[in-house]
Amino acid sequence: MKDKSLEYESASSNGEASNKTLDLSELNGLIGFLIRFVQLNLFQAxxxxFQLSGLSPGEYSTLVAAQANPGANQGEIAAALMIKRSNMTKLVNGLESRKLISRSVTKEDKRAVKLNVTPKGRQLIDAIASDIVEHDHATVSALSVHERHMLLGLLGKIADQYRGVQS
Structure with missing residues (x-):
C-alpha cells in the first residue's frame, strides 16, 4: 500500500463532519483488517x-443460491452463505413478502423449509445480472484483469481453507 494511513469521515462532537487521517499502519499489515475494510466499502457501493432493486448483498446472494440449487432448504443455504439462522429467517421473510421467494415444507422432514425463487424473483435476478457483473468489475477497477483473477484465486483458496476443502 502506498499510504499506510486511511482517511475517514467522522462526526465531531457537535455533529458536523470532519476529515481526519489516522495512522493505521499496524492494522494495514493484517489481512483480516483489510478484507473487512474492503468488504464494508463493497457493501456500501x-x-x-442497487438501492432501487431493494436488495441487500445477503438477499441477492440468497436469491442466486436458491435459484442455482433447486430443492435446497433454508438451513443449507444459510450455512453455505454463513448467515445466522435468525438473520436468515428475517431475510427470507422479507424476500417472501416481496414475492421474490416462496417456501415449502418437504415431505421427508416437516422441519426443513425449501426455498423456491418465484418468477418475479427470477425476473429481478435476470434484470440486474449484467449490472452485478459490471459493478463487481468496477469495485476492483484498480486491478488489472490478471490481478483480479489472482485475487479471486487467492480469496478462493482462503475460503476453501475455512470450508475444510483440501487443495
Whole structure:
C-alpha cells in the first residue's frame, strides 16, 4: 500500500463532519483488517448502486443460491452463505413478502423449509445480472484483469481453507 494511513469521515462532537487521517499502519499489515475494510466499502457501493432493486448483498446472494440449487432448504443455504439462522429467517421473510421467494415444507422432514425463487424473483435476478457483473468489475477497477483473477484465486483458496476443502 502506498499510504499506510486511511482517511475517514467522522462526526465531531457537535455533529458536523470532519476529515481526519489516522495512522493505521499496524492494522494495514493484517489481512483480516483489510478484507473487512474492503468488504464494508463493497457493501456500501452495492447499496448505493442497487438501492432501487431493494436488495441487500445477503438477499441477492440468497436469491442466486436458491435459484442455482433447486430443492435446497433454508438451513443449507444459510450455512453455505454463513448467515445466522435468525438473520436468515428475517431475510427470507422479507424476500417472501416481496414475492421474490416462496417456501415449502418437504415431505421427508416437516422441519426443513425449501426455498423456491418465484418468477418475479427470477425476473429481478435476470434484470440486474449484467449490472452485478459490471459493478463487481468496477469495485476492483484498480486491478488489472490478471490481478483480479489472482485475487479471486487467492480469496478462493482462503475460503476453501475455512470450508475444510483440501487443495
Amino acid at each position: 452495492f447499496f448505493e448502486r
